[in-house]
Every structure is written in structure tokens, then in C-alpha cells.
Amino acid sequence: MSKQSAKNLLVRLPTTEAEPGQRRAFLAKAAAIVCGGLATLTPLAAGVWMFLDPLRRRAATASFLPVTTTTSVPDDGVPRQFAVVSDRIDAWTGFAAEPIGAVYLCRQQGAAEVQALSATCPHAGCFVQIEADENCFRCPCHNSKFTFAGSMVAPSPSPRAMDALECRLEKNGTITVKWETFYTGVAGKVTRP
Numbered sequence: 001m002s003k004q005s006a007k008n009l010l011v012r013l014p015t016t017e018a019e020p021g022q023r024r025a026f027l028a029k030a031a032a033i034v035c036g037g038l039a040t041l042t043p044l045a046a047g048v049w050m051f052l053d054p055l056r057r058r059a060a061t062a063s064f065l066p067v068t069t070t071t072s073v074p075d076d077g078v079p080r081q082f083a084v085v086s087d088r089i090d091a092w093t094g095f096a097a098e099p100i101g102a103v104y105l106c107r108q109q110g111a112a113e114v115q116a117l118s119a120t121c122p123h124a125g126c127f128v129q130i131e132a133d134e135n136c137f138r139c140p141c142h143n144s145k146f147t148f149a150g151s152m153v154a155p156s157p158s159p160r161a162m163d164a165l166e167c168r169l170e171k172n173g174t175i176t177v178k179w180e181t182f183y184t185g186v187a188g189k190v191t192r193p
């Protein structure tokens, strides 16, 4: 190989002076990517927060709802069923005065207090009915039975007694019930969010 050919084959190595410039360019690009990412993600995170907001607000509410008046619950120890009506908010949509469930109210002879039981069966969520002949509740779906006080009658597919609800007698004679729903199919009474 001639001297001239050997010169042509020499590879030019980058000079050390070029490195700071390359580093600056790299850092500028990285900074641009980070700023661009922040600019995109911030409104996105705000959007997700707004989207989930109704769900958060819904989980925070469990209020006393007016169900009936004391005169509608005779003190004869026999439960009566009442619809629970409320303005319902389905995450993003509001529905005025809709039935959202049912309760049984019962008052013993001479007693001022009223007992409130959710009409929803703790086994799988069917509506429990009154079995007048046997003085008990019975669920039509899988035949769970409960006493009028809400206790299980064995053998029972239901894993727990009927769910008692907090109840108040207001000064104007209205009965209000703290409306809550609970997970079905489990032994413990666990409030649904």
C-alpha cells in the first residue's frame, strides 16, 4: 500500500473540544423532553381528578333519610315495609326522588323506639318478604329465614342476620333512617362505599 492510500484510510477521531458542545445539546434535548412531559401530564392529571371527583363525593355521604311517620308504624310488633326514596346521584347524573331501597320498621307494644332492618337479604341481595303465617321473614331466592327481630333461623343460606339500620324519631313525628348498604355473601356486616 502506498503512503497516499494509507493517509486516506486514516480515521478522523473527534476532538475533545467537540464533547462539551455535544453534552450541552444532549442536556437541552433532555430538558425539552422533561418540560414537554410535564406540560402534557399536568392537565391530564387534573382531568383524571375531575373525572373521579363525583365518585369521591358519593363515597363520603351516608345520611338520615325520611321514610314515614310514627303513625304508620303501629306498636303491634309486626314489621312494615317502606320504600327508601332519595335524590340519587349516579356518579355524573342526578335523579330526583327515586326509590333506592326498602326497610322494615317495627315497634313493640308501648315502646317509643322503632327498629329498622334493611329489606335486602345478606345472602345475595334479594328482597326479604314477610311470612305472615310463621311470624318471620323469608327470602324467596334461597329460602333464608329470619325472625322479626332480624336473627337468622337455622339452617340458613344467609351468612349473617338481617342488617339493622340506625333510625331516629324526629320531633315532627317523622322516622328517618340512616341509609347504608352492605356487602352480601359475607359473615361480617361491611358497609359498601
Ligand code: FES
Residues within 6 Å of the ligand: 121, 122, 123, 124, 125, 126, 139, 140, 141, 142, 143, 144, 157, 158
Ligand atoms: S338471596 Fe336471600 S337467601 Fe339467597
